[in-house]
Amino acid sequence: MISKVLSKIKGHPHVAEGTAYAVLCTIGTCHLLNDMIQSVIPALYPLLKDKYGFTFAQIGIITLVFQLTSSVLQPFVGRYADRHPQPYSLAAGMCFTLIGLVALAFAPDFLPILLSVALIGCGSSVFHPEASRVAQLASGGKKSLAQSIFQVGGNGGSAIGPLLAALIVIPYGQHAVGWFALAALLASMLLTRIGYWYKLLLTQIKTFHHKPVTGVCTLPKKTVDHALAILVLMIFSKYFFNACMTSYFTFYLMEKFSLTVQQSQYCLFAYLAAFAIGTLLGGFLGDRYGRKYVILFSILGAAPFTLAMPYLDLGGTITMAVITGLIIASAFSAIVVYATDLKPDKVGMIAGIFFGLMFGLGGIGSAFFGWLADHTSIEFVFRVSTWLPLLGIIAVFLPDVRPMQTAK
Numbered sequence: 001m002i003s004k005v006l007s008k009i010k011g012h013p014h015v016a017e018g019t020a021y022a023v024l025c026t027i028g029t030c031h032l033l034n035d036m037i038q039s040v041i042p043a044l045y046p047l048l049k050d051k052y053g054f055t056f057a058q059i060g061i062i063t064l065v066f067q068l069t070s071s072v073l074q075p076f077v078g079r080y081a082d083r084h085p086q087p088y089s090l091a092a093g094m095c096f097t098l099i100g101l102v103a104l105a106f107a108p109d110f111l112p113i114l115l116s117v118a119l120i121g122c123g124s125s126v127f128h129p130e131a132s133r134v135a136q137l138a139s140g141g142k143k144s145l146a147q148s149i150f151q152v153g154g155n156g157g158s159a160i161g162p163l164l165a166a167l168i169v170i171p172y173g174q175h176a177v178g179w180f181a182l183a184a185l186l187a188s189m190l191l192t193r194i195g196y197w198y199k200l201l202l203t204q205i206k207t208f209h210h211k212p213v214t215g216v217c218t219l220p221k222k223t224v225d226h227a228l229a230i231l232v233l234m235i236f237s238k239y240f241f242n243a244c245m246t247s248y249f250t251f252y253l254m255e256k257f258s259l260t261v262q263q264s265q266y267c268l269f270a271y272l273a274a275f276a277i278g279t280l281l282g283g284f285l286g287d288r289y290g291r292k293y294v295i296l297f298s299i300l301g302a303a304p305f306t307l308a309m310p311y312l313d314l315g316g317t318i319t320m321a322v323i324t325g326l327i328i329a330s331a332f333s334a335i336v337v338y339a340t341d342l343k344p345d346k347v348g349m350i351a352g353i354f355f356g357l358m359f360g361l362g363g364i365g366s367a368f369f370g371w372l373a374d375h376t377s378i379e380f381v382f383r384v385s386t387w388l389p390l391l392g393i394i395a396v397f398l399p400d401v402r403p404m405q406t407a408k
Helices: 002-007 021-043 045-052 056-071 074-083 089-106 110-137 143-172 174-208 221-257 261-289 291-300 303-311 314-328 331-342 347-375 378-385 388-397
Strands: none
Touching: 021 045, 021 056, 021 089, 021 110, 021 143, 021 174, 021 221, 021 261, 045 056, 045 143, 045 174, 045 221, 045 261, 056 110, 056 221, 056 347, 074 110, 074 347, 089 110, 089 174, 110 143, 110 174, 110 347, 143 174, 143 261, 143 331, 221 261, 221 291, 221 314, 221 331, 221 347, 221 378, 221 388, 261 291, 261 314, 261 331, 291 314, 291 331, 291 388, 303 314, 303 378, 303 388, 331 347, 347 378
């Protein structure tokens, strides 16, 4: 099946005509493999905490190091890619992830674990900005849909990771993480083929002396800066809340409802699976109804369900978590495409900034909530985090930026 997909992306692509779905599906698959690998790290936390006696603060620091290395480099990689595209950097970045996985499987203590997750984070920093550029170049003008196909792969991987960790890593221990290196190897092979497609595209652009089709933003600079600041607040609200869910939801379920580690991982999978589905829905709705309204509904609309979660029984908590994941997930692809519509000549840099913020704020949020949990309780942290989606009300001040006319 993979060979059939690869055979469809060998030829010279069109620069402005049509949507290259084979490319989008392949880059989405690579995003799935990349984020599946990354999601194994928080899924390991209960095992690492028991094995090494880590505190919640140390768990938060592991996440912080991982998320910061996943985020700090991304804007710089994106800016460089805008000026000097490197088609095979995607495959090269995955090699960092491969090395980090092998190191994590055999890491004997806290500092080697930090180094291992830092390497995995560096691979992610290289992957996301350039992969976002590829998705938009292959979009054929359907940018929200293209970004959602790309993003749903990542969210699908984030959902599968904890499930695989529950089935493979938790029963067999830390060394079983090494099996995920096979996923990194497969992603490297696919990204080499994507790099070939990307190189052909760049050659065609250079040969015919034209630029890829981009949008034109006519809004005043002050309005653009104001809108970008609001989007940053939306990312803060969404990913501080999500950091609590991905890092501490399992601990919350284990403490309040006495679930086992594996049972709590299955519940986290349900939340993350809904998160993946919501991402794809956000892409369809963003192209049709406008990205501002998707952003507003996605974050503020999740608030009633998050606020109810701490006061329900197990079934109600899981139901609210699934509904929350479905709603709140649709924001990110809309935010990224909205931001690139504001800065259409800096797609790589903007994608790098917002993916970087996603990982960086998630890491800071995880470290903060870990510190807070050590000084209070997991249940208190969970109650505090459920108020964050109320910040979504600020999205009403975004200008209504519809899909724009292209510059020839």
